[in-house]
Amino acid sequence: MVKNMPDRPIDALDRAKGKKVFVKLKNGEEITGTLMALDLHLNLWLENVDIQGENKRKFTTLLIRGDTVLYASPV
Amino acid sequence: MVKNMPDRPIDALDRAKGKKVFVKLKNGEEITGTLMALDLHLNLWLENVDIQGENKRKFTTLLIRGDTVLYASPV
Amino acid sequence: MVKNMPDRPIDALDRAKGKKVFVKLKNGEEITGTLMALDLHLNLWLENVDIQGENKRKFTTLLIRGDTVLYASPV
Amino acid sequence: MVKNMPDRPIDALDRAKGKKVFVKLKNGEEITGTLMALDLHLNLWLENVDIQGENKRKFTTLLIRGDTVLYASPV
Amino acid sequence: MVKNMPDRPIDALDRAKGKKVFVKLKNGEEITGTLMALDLHLNLWLENVDIQGENKRKFTTLLIRGDTVLYASPV
Amino acid sequence: MVKNMPDRPIDALDRAKGKKVFVKLKNGEEITGTLMALDLHLNLWLENVDIQGENKRKFTTLLIRGDTVLYASPV
């Protein structure tokens, strides 16, 4: 009914492929990186990754297991 | 038997698409935003999002993983 | 063997549709409201909802994710 | 090989239908009531229910979600 | 390759039917009893049961939900 | 591409059947024993078992539920 409304929740993140995203995990860690690939479980492949908070760390490439994701947002 | 009773629990939230909803997550975070899409796992796509509580934050767009949802309510 | 014994556990709650129910969640929250719809996962749609305890709150309409339910009772 | 040995674990509780059972939940709550119905997930329908321990409470009818059950015993 | 090696892990416990077993649950409770029936989820039916530790208790018959089992051993 | 690389993660543990393995559980317990059988859920059947740490204990035979396993290693 609302125009341009995506059909599935995952579609909105899918549109962010190749762009920077913010991800919060269930253990409280906050992560930013470029979204390269995702699937329906919310398994996420990020590049140029920053882990934020008390355990700051950088990764060139990171695979996040979907069941650890709390929420994700295009930045 | 009761008139206008929805068939499935999800239907009630489905009717709130395009409107503002309140969501409480299992980690205690409380979120409000405009519901753009949802699915049977309660994966939720929100726009114009406010994370409330001690970690206040705003997102233009947020994908919430359904298994982290405690409950949700049209506002 | 016992007369009028329901076949499935869910049937007993199903009979409470349109009536007030009490629900306790795994995080300890206690909720009362009118049961509008339920499914086999125990996803619950309530109307005129009171969240009890330390975080008292009211909702016109609430969708509870079934996997957060500890137990439920017709009031 | 042992005589009268039930084939499935659930069968032993199934024989207790219409009788009083004791149920311990994963959150530590202990419950007694008359078993009206059960299914393979251990969803349980009890009547004349007593919640024991620090949060004593009585219910006429209670639906326990199976995945919260630690163990159950005919009394 | 090793002689008399069981094909499936469950087979070893299956051979203990009618005998005494020790079971440790994920919540730390330790239980002994005679194994009457088991299934592939490790749902267990025990007779003449002793719950050990700080909450000592006896049951004639006990159904343990398989997903609460840490490990089990024939005694 | 790499020579002798196993196809599935489980294959590496499968090769350890009849040999001693180390297993760490999600609750922190550390266990050693001879691996007799395993399946795709990582349900493990061990013989001549030592539970290490603060709750030292020995078992002739132990069935570990796969979903409690953190990791396992041939010794």
Added chain:
Amino acid sequence: MVKNMPDRPIDALDRAKGKKVFVKLKNGEEITGTLMALDLHLNLWLENVDIQGENKRKFTTLLIRGDTVLYASPV
């Protein structure tokens, strides 16, 4: 749309077979080792493994259960 973008998140880790990877588990343990095999559950087979942090330890070979993985990264 982006060139050389992998189709599935798992593909990026799959390309690291035979190389060193970093893995963080849900219990906080951090592990490095050579990735020998992986599957869609993120079950991981590592060789020449170092467990880091307070419980330092080395393994020649380690099988990590996929559901304990938080994230993984080629080093």
